[in-house]
Amino acid sequence: MKKLLIASAILMAAPFAAQAGANFVEGDKIFGGDAELGATMTTGNTETTSVKARLDMKHELGNWENQYLLEALYKEDTGEVTGKRYYGLIQADYKFDEKSYTFVNGNHEIDPFTGFDSKSTVSAGYGHKFIDTGKTLFNIEVGPGFQYKRLDNESAAVAGYDTEDSWVAHGVVNYEQQITDSSKFKQMFVADYGDSLEGRSETSITANIIGALAMKFAVIVRYNSEPLDDKKSTDTETNMTLLYAF
Template identity: 70%
Template sequence: MMNKLLIAAALTAATPFAAMAGADFVEGDKTFAGEAELGATLTTGNTDTTSLKGRLGLKHELGNWENEYTLEALYKEDTDEVTAERYFAGAQGNYKFDDNNYLFANANYEQDPFTGYDYKLTGAVGYGHRFIDTESTTLAMEVGPGYQYRRLDDEQSALLGYSSEDSVVAHGVLNFETKISDSSKFKQLIVADYGDQLEARSETSLTANIVGALAMKFAVIVRYNSEPLDGKKSTDTETNMTLLYSF
């Protein structure tokens, strides 16, 4: 219950703060924009279930710099048993040489107790290129070296005899987005880190405007790990229907 209250409080507090930040930063060549995403399901009676999905994405442009910040939270509970719990925080800075080429540096933190790890830290630097950048369609790719640190939970530490893993990784991103109509768009995002194992994440989403800046988003997320810990599966899937507010 405490985790659910913390998630709800954080999402509620973050949205107006981000909106105020946007109002403060729109000056001259400074721009600040973002998206707040939220979905929830609560049932009581013969079956008690709770499902919360939240995401806050911010983008700040200043001259040649484009900075992105992301917060995500997922929590699911079925009859007082937690069945899914994931928290993610990430930041990336892009230095643009021109409209299509840039250098990037990022850092990500992920916590998912169902993978056997207490948390994971990943950082990467490299080169990005926009192959298509029009009003209706964007196609961009990023590639570069990175580093990943994984902290095992107590159960896995006792089983394996060590408490952490780390490796140098090759980091790659493919991001495709296109408008289907004036009120809807399709997006495909693939993120992969390859070192002593392959970790990849694919998000396929369809967004349709409801009114003004409010939209409905349907997304299918697939996470893959080529070397899962004992007793863990290599593939996780997540299907969400959420409300999306752009500012």
């Protein structure tokens, strides 16, 4: 944990060091985001509950663009919890110009069904928007990071240790395309490569229903090249949610 705090301090300082020799661009403060919610509940002979919630917010101020993301997934089948995941992310981007920026982010995930009580990652690096036309966005982020994991009691007893940590190479590839005036396609890949390769792919299509209300269909794939002994390397998640933009 001490290594994680040291790494966090080093990586968090990166954008501020970049800002030291630059001036903020005066401009309006911009804040917005979207909230998602999807739920399924059945009673009677079959009793199931499934809830997916997500809150994604962005704040722009001068050269800074900050993102705050919260996600929650909960599944229950006949009184037994079959899925539970909580995820939070904070990212700050400092823009050098319209195309280039430096970033720093930290995220924390709780997913007991992977055999880990929690996983935390901090990273910093350089980002570049290769295409940004208003209708099409393609950007890549790369940089170093540090990852810290805590095993649950059962997995720790089998493995003989209760924590894992490693430096990682962090990368993000993001593509967004406005299909029509009321629909958008997004594809994002996130990867952390250290002692193992961990990746996340999210493919989604969003279509407006009325006003700020939209329907979103998403397929999420998570991959770990070295899962714990009794776990699978790939998890998939398919969601249909309502999205409200604000």
